Amino acid sequence: MKIGIPRALFYYQYYPFWKTFFESLDQKIVLSSPTNKDLLKKGLELCVDDACLPVKIFHGHVANLIGKVDTIFIPRIISIEPKEYICPKFLGLPDMIKNSIPDLPDIIDVDLNLYKSKIMFFRHFIKLGEILNKNKKQILIAFNKAQRVQQRFEYQLIKEKIVPQDILSETYKISQNEIFSYNPSKLKVLLLGHHYNIYDDFISMNLIMKLRKKNVTFITSEMVTNKIIVEGTKNLSKDMFWTLGKKAIGTAYYYLERKKVDGIIHVASFGCGPDSLVGEILEKRTRRDFHIPFLFLNLDEHSGEAGFNTRLEAFLDVLEGRKYFEDNIPTYG
Ligand code: SF4
Incomplete structure (x- = not known):
């Protein structure tokens, strides 16, 4: 299956994890184009006026994937650290997209909510793997591999100051x-x-x-x-x-x-x-x-x-x- 990932918002934090996880489960990743004028224009046409610029641009990235993929990955991100939240716009993002953009393919919008515990990160990916009809063993292998890649990515940013x-x-x-x-x-x-x-x-x-x-x-x-x-x-x-x-x-x-x-x-x-x-x-x-x-x-x-x-x-x-x-x-x- 071809899974589209918008090159926006949490792409900059989680892309190494997402890519490794999905590819380890035999899925093909398609990224939207880097942000450009046309993509912004499309985002402005589709999104409500009072949203912030990154959310408007996100709409453009989703539109950019239509026709190229079987499904688009837009997780419903609620919390990425225990006892903390991120902006509510992320919580409503999959609904905003579904209501604003016509002719969408399927959307994978599994919740990511670590407010109560970090273990929910693992559960989030278990759910994703199940949507892709994979068994627990396959999901666990993919998760562990993705975690190693993500840790290396984060370590590199810190160590090399890049x-x-x-x-x-x-x-x-x-x-x-x-x-x-x-x-x-x-x-x-x-x-x-x-x-x-x-x-x-x-x-x-x-x-x-x-x-x-x-x-x-x-x-x-x-x-x-x-x-x-x-x-x-x-x-x-x-x-x-x-x-x-x-x-x-x-x-x-x-x-x-x-x-x-x-x-x-x-x-x-x-x-x-x-x-x-x-x-x-x-x-x-x-x-x-x-x-x-x-x-x-x-x-x-x-x-x-x-x-x-x-x-x-x-x-x-x-x-x-x-x-x-x-x-x-x-x-x-
Ligand atoms: S925190 Fe929320 S409102 Fe602010 S830029 Fe991010 S998505 Fe937009």
Whole structure:
């Protein structure tokens, strides 16, 4: 069977697992095209107006798979960590898609809900395997193999300080050693935001490539261990129950408290509820307690690349000015 996987949202986190699992069960994976203008246009036509940009783009990716596959995999993701949730848009995503896009093939929309226990991750894949008419032994073998591949993927991101595209995309190979060799004189920024925003080069307007070309070292939440996130969030007055927001705040506080970064770039989606709170907390604390420049990039389908580049360049100029010339330049330039 041909299973379509939209190259969007949790693709950037779980694709190695999904691909290995399905292929080990003799299924063929078909990915939607990388995000582009046409795909965005299609997503805008199909999706409700008040959704955030990544959800609109997800609609375009699903439409891109129609006619190429037997079924499309759109898990109903409710929680990916015990006692935490992710945004409710993921919970309703399969229903949104079914109601907005005509002529869909079958949709595999099994729940992924780890709120009560991590064991549910395994159960989620058991259910998937059963839908594909596989027996327990076959599912277990596929699951174990996929888990090893996923662990290696996550380890590589942390160890080599690379981004998912470096592993997932054949056309994205660059000289990692050259770019990431530690050099204290290089600018170092934290690049925060949901993985589906910062790693989708169309949404983020090639931000990662732009930083690399400027020779800026950057750290993302996917490049740090869970221990760092826990350490970074331990002094919060209240537990943060949004997994993606917690990752951003934990990464930021850990590096800020150790004075290990020159600035923060936060990429968010216009209209995103969780981001509006997380961004506010991050920006206030960064400016008030650490006096470090903070660039907030709020993206939607109307964002223009020229304005984006100007803001990015101005921000990097401020960082350079503070680092190499005068450290009394204010955080805003
Ligand atoms: S967290 Fe924000 S960007 Fe992500 S799906 Fe929800 S509303 Fe959209």
